[in-house]
Amino acid sequence: MWPLEDIPLSWILGAAFSVAVVIYGLHPIKAWQFQRISGPKAKWLVGNFDAFLTGRGMHLVFMDWARKHGPMFKIWFGAAPVVVVTEPELGRLLILRNGQRLALRGAPDLMTGRDQKLQTSSLVAIKDKTQHRDVKSAWLPMFNSASLDASCSLINHCAEQLCSHLGKYAADGSETDIWRDYGRLTMGVVGTVAFGVDLHTQDEDNSKNSEAAKTLISAAQTLFTQNPFGGNLYSAILLLFPFMVPILKPVARFFPDKEMRKMAAARHLLYDTSEMLLETARKQAAQDGKDAQKVEVAASATGAGGAPVSLEARKQARAVKPGSFMHLLMSSSHTADGSPFTDIEIIAQAFIFLLAGYETTANTLAFTTYSLAANPDKAAKLVEEIDREAPEGDVTAEHLMRMPYVEACIKEALRIYSPAALLGRQLGEDTVIKGHTIPKGTGVMVPVYAIHHDPEIYTDPEVFKPERWLEGTPEYAADKHMAGKWMPFGEGTRVCVGQRLALIEAKIALAHVFRKFTFTLTPGQVPLQTECTLLLKPKMGVFVTPSVRKEE
Numbered sequence: 029m030w031p032l033e034d035i036p037l038s039w040i041l042g043a044a045f046s047v048a049v050v051i052y053g054l055h056p057i058k059a060w061q062f063q064r065i066s067g068p069k070a071k072w073l074v075g076n077f078d079a080f081l082t083g084r085g086m087h088l089v090f091m092d093w094a095r096k097h098g099p100m101f102k103i104w105f106g107a108a109p110v111v112v113v114t115e116p117e118l119g120r121l122l123i124l125r126n127g128q129r130l131a132l133r134g135a136p137d138l139m140t141g142r143d144q145k146l147q148t149s150s151l152v153a154i155k156d157k158t159q160h161r162d163v164k165s166a167w168l169p170m171f172n173s174a175s176l177d178a179s180c181s182l183i184n185h186c187a188e189q190l191c192s193h194l195g196k197y198a199a200d201g202s203e204t205d206i207w208r209d210y211g212r213l214t215m216g217v218v219g220t221v222a223f224g225v226d227l228h229t230q231d232e233d234n235s236k237n238s239e240a241a242k243t244l245i246s247a248a249q250t251l252f253t254q255n256p257f258g259g260n261l262y263s264a265i266l267l268l269f270p271f272m273v274p275i276l277k278p279v280a281r282f283f284p285d286k287e288m289r290k291m292a293a294a295r296h297l298l299y300d301t302s303e304m305l306l307e308t309a310r311k312q313a314a315q316d317g318k319d320a321q322k323v324e325v326a327a328s329a330t331g332a333g334g335a336p337v338s339l340e341a342r343k344q345a346r347a348v349k350p351g352s353f354m355h356l357l358m359s360s361s362h363t364a365d366g367s368p369f370t371d372i373e374i375i376a377q378a379f380i381f382l383l384a385g386y387e388t389t390a391n392t393l394a395f396t397t398y399s400l401a402a403n404p405d406k407a408a409k410l411v412e413e414i415d416r417e418a419p420e421g422d423v424t425a426e427h428l429m430r431m432p433y434v435e436a437c438i439k440e441a442l443r444i445y446s447p448a449a450l451l452g453r454q455l456g457e458d459t460v461i462k463g464h465t466i467p468k469g470t471g472v473m474v475p476v477y478a479i480h481h482d483p484e485i486y487t488d489p490e491v492f493k494p495e496r497w498l499e500g501t502p503e504y505a506a507d508k509h510m511a512g513k514w515m516p517f518g519e520g521t522r523v524c525v526g527q528r529l530a531l532i533e534a535k536i537a538l539a540h541v542f543r544k545f546t547f548t549l550t551p552g553q554v555p556l557q558t559e560c561t562l563l564l565k566p567k568m569g570v571f572v573t574p575s576v577r578k579e580e
């Protein structure tokens with residue numbers, strides 16, 4: 029036997045460290061707390077994290093787990109247990125009742141200084157309940173019916189630009205990646221509808237403006253390639269060892285890896301654009317000599333001589349003038365102390381509008397077009413409705429109300445290819461879920477993609493059937509109906525703020541595009557390959573050859 033004092037201290041420390049790591053990797057207390065909930069077998073230290081490194085998209089990984097372990101199971105991100113609920117009604121309630129998004133440690137935790145402030149101030153990321161409510165209230169007037177009606181003609185204009193671009197491919201008989209074409213449309217819509225500027229994203233020339241537009245779009249695209257589950261080495265380490273944030277932050281600041289540098293460059297370009305938009309709005313407000321608060325389209329609550337105004341005029345009075353998003357934010361304040369939004373807060377919202385308004389809707393349009401091109405019988409029904417209800421000219425909000433099949437096609441594409449494949453929340457209090465008491469602070473995930481593909485709810489879930497959204501059809505009758513079975517936009521206080529804009533924009537764009545063209549899919553794309561990073565998207569794009577069916 030060696031006397032204890034002869035053992036070098038470094039050996040003792042090394043052994044103690046090894047024991048600590050082994051125990052940490054087993055996370056015995058949490059494992060005991062969650063022992064009665066089943067789930068996929070977790071590995072020491074990494075938990076189930078390795079499943080995301082297999083190359084099978086996370087939407088499909090969660091669907092596999094849901095089929096095997098649903099309706100409720102647990103997974104481990106390193107030492108952090110996350111409860112996954114695949115039962116639609118229960119999942120919806122959990123999303124609805126908990127206002128704090130699940131934030132697993134990752135790249136955003138490594139940001140410092142201004143980047144960190146901008147990151148944490150955007151509507152998507154704000155954690156504080158009151159601040160979130162104040163900022164969301166500032167956004168909301170942009171999306172009321174009156175504001176959206178006022179924006180319709182701008183969206184129509186962008187859709188016409190897209191058609192003229194597609195016309196060139198039709199004339200040549202050549203293919204185009206319509207996913208990227210839709211991206212130029214959606215960024216163009218954000219420019220005019222939110223900021224009142226032409227971002228030149230659909231210009232066909234090689235001017236300075238079009239080059240700047242390409243750079244902006246490429247930066248936005250880059251940001252959507254981020255993988256929320258350990259996209260780079262630093263965030264993979266943080267996911268497994270969340271307590272290492274204070275150590276890794278300074279290291280990452282001075283030694284960022286390639287992925288972090290790429291993301292930072294893209295982010296800065298969008299921040300600079302947002303800042304420039306704020307400056308432009310300020311100059312414009314000063315030039316107009318108008319109070320920044322005057323962002324409404326039409327004015328008075330009473331008509332001439334104090335006569336009550338018509339319903340239409342009152343509706344108009346609440347409409348925000350298209351392009352007034354910055355003015356709206358500049359005139360907003362915090363309820364707690366009445367302080368106006370800071371520049372950082374305003375720039376952070378503009379940044380998110382540019383990002384969220386771009387890729388989500390572009391993906392939705394691309395998935396819908398793919399589904400229609402792959403199902404010509406459904407495309408024929410859609411075209412029949414468009415030709416009947418809005419055969420030419422601008423597509424208005426009234427036209428849209430008479431086009432249920434267009435809406436059903438978009439809903440069905442959002443079901444099969446929900447851009448947000450997963451929703452996550454942090455439990456705000458101890459919660460009993462299916463008889464298990466889950467402690468406050470635990471992560472809960474609802475795999476929307478798996479629910480949208482559940483054969484117990486949807487008959488032939490992989491088949492594109494817009495009719496399942498139209499009451500009275502056999503397809504509608506064949507499906508089960510319950511709350512939470514369709515949640516592409518989320519639920520509750522964190523529900524998508526831009527949902528109505530996205531749907532109106534998608535309908536107008538589809539009506540223009542399909543009344544003018546038919547699409548032939550380039551062979552080899554059925555079934556469509558998808559991948560899931562921040563959002564679900566086509567893996568290689570959606571390649572189609574347009575043919576003119578009708579000159580406008």
Ligand code: HEM
Nearest residue numbers: 152384385388389392448516517518519522524525526530
């Ligand atoms: C089809 C298109 C879209 C889809 C599928 C979509 C989906 C979503 C989803 C699933 C959420 C999270 C909800 C939750 O956690 O419960 C969300 C949040 C959000 N979306 Fe969208 N979105 C779309 C279009 C847009 C557009 C056009 C905007 C433009 C402004 C936008 C802005 C936002 C913002 C700011 C949030 C954060 C809301 C909050 O935290 O309160 N989205 N979206």
